[in-house]
Amino acid sequence: MKPESAACGRAGSMLSLDELRGWLAERTGLEIAEIADEMPIFSDGLLDSFDLVGVVAFIEGKLGRRVRPLDINLRNFDTVNAIAAFATTLVSARP
Secondary structure, X not given: OOOOEEEEOHHHOEEEHHHXXXXXXXXXXXXXXXXXXXXXXXXXXXXXXXXXXXXHHHHHHHHXXXXXXXXXXXXXXXXXXHHHHHHHHHHHOOO
């Protein structure tokens, strides 16, 4: 099965939803299948603000783009779908 693609970054590097779920599963102790696309990750306390730094670093590393401090908020980072949508806009934005 082909992994779902969330966003494509510099030099074709991609952030897949499966990869994102895997990264989150490692940090939460949940199984990948337990991480639903709309499950609140931060507002429900599964991860904390220190983990948010890791999520941002993961996205920046995968996509080769910087995340602006103003973009670090629950609207962009609280669910898998929110992170994927933000990653897509990050890639679409001008460098």
